[in-house]
Amino acid sequence: MFAYLVRRIAAMVPTLLVISAIIFLIIRLPGGDYLTNEILTLESEGNTAAIAKVEFLRHEYGLDRPVMVQYASWLGVWPGPNGFSGLLQGNLGWSFEYNRPVTAVIGDRALFSLLLNLAAVLFTWIVAFPIGVYSATRQYSLGDYGFTFLGYLGLAIPNFLLALVMLFFANRWFGLSIGGLMEPRFVNAGWTLGKVRSVGAHLIIPTIIIGAEGTAGMIRRLRANLLDELQKQYVVTGRAKGLPPLRLLLKYPVRMALNPFVADIGNMLPKLISGAAIVSVVLSLPTMGPLLLHALQNQDQFLAGSMLLILASLTVIGMFLSDILLAILDPRIRFGGGTAR
Numbered sequence: 001m002f003a004y005l006v007r008r009i010a011a012m013v014p015t016l017l018v019i020s021a022i023i024f025l026i027i028r029l030p031g032g033d034y035l036t037n038e039i040l041t042l043e044s045e046g047n048t049a050a051i052a053k054v055e056f057l058r059h060e061y062g063l064d065r066p067v068m069v070q071y072a073s074w075l076g077v078w079p080g081p082n083g084f085s086g087l088l089q090g091n092l093g094w095s096f097e098y099n100r101p102v103t104a105v106i107g108d109r110a111l112f113s114l115l116l117n118l119a120a121v122l123f124t125w126i127v128a129f130p131i132g133v134y135s136a137t138r139q140y141s142l143g144d145y146g147f148t149f150l151g152y153l154g155l156a157i158p159n160f161l162l163a164l165v166m167l168f169f170a171n172r173w174f175g176l177s178i179g180g181l182m183e184p185r186f187v188n189a190g191w192t193l194g195k196v197r198s199v200g201a202h203l204i205i206p207t208i209i210i211g212a213e214g215t216a217g218m219i220r221r222l223r224a225n226l227l228d229e230l231q232k233q234y235v236v237t238g239r240a241k242g243l244p245p246l247r248l249l250l251k252y253p254v255r256m257a258l259n260p261f262v263a264d265i266g267n268m269l270p271k272l273i274s275g276a277a278i279v280s281v282v283l284s285l286p287t288m289g290p291l292l293l294h295a296l297q298n299q300d301q302f303l304a305g306s307m308l309l310i311l312a313s314l315t316v317i318g319m320f321l322s323d324i325l326l327a328i329l330d331p332r333i334r335f336g337g338g339t340a341r
Contacts, residue, residue: 093302154216
């Protein structure tokens, strides 16, 4: 077990290093950068004084250096224009679009993304687990058919379309705007009890919209896994020995059927930060999804690169945690890959 943990943790370092190189190169593929585009705009306007300032910023942040030197400086393994200052030192860089450090730009958005998507994950688990168990234990019942139909609807309807529909009907029927994560008067205000209540009230609709698709998929997977477990020999033997149905269900079949919940942790962690970007755009949610899209469109390379690397790191960590929890939950999974004697 310990040797397995050491191997996995050691493998995470080169994995993230390769991912960081790929991210940096992909961001550079379109050619140029945010400041280059800014210079072209200023030249078309004839603003020579501003062009000199932009050129100074290019040199200040090392954007006039070779690509590999820029990458090494971004990581913090090569001296930048101002010495060693990169990701390894906790410096995510400077956002040219917002004229602020990257950490300051993503600060509040990261908090809102975490709140929203954690609520969506909890909604998914709380709703999907009892429905999935009910559908599997009441196969072909009226309730099973009803939940199956709702599950297909949840999988078929894109969440951004559901967001548009709910926006329309909320405004048409109730005269309400369900966009944003708080009332406008709290946007630039400090955190108070009123602001917390406003955020909590505005979380309900986005949580349902973002969690709907994941809930439908999780119900289908849990139902299929549990139906498979209920047909196995150990369940038949337990019934023959007279074990109480509820105890027999919860002790082994449900435990084995929980594998998709645990395996989904690998995707859950990055979603806690990125979330459903298109839904966030539709509902005007101040989360990191729209911020990442905007940074990629404007070639704000330090902001986009840092956010993509954060998501990649969370994915790698999530996969590691899901592997460990799966092995603890399911004794059929072994770390060594050999047959237990």
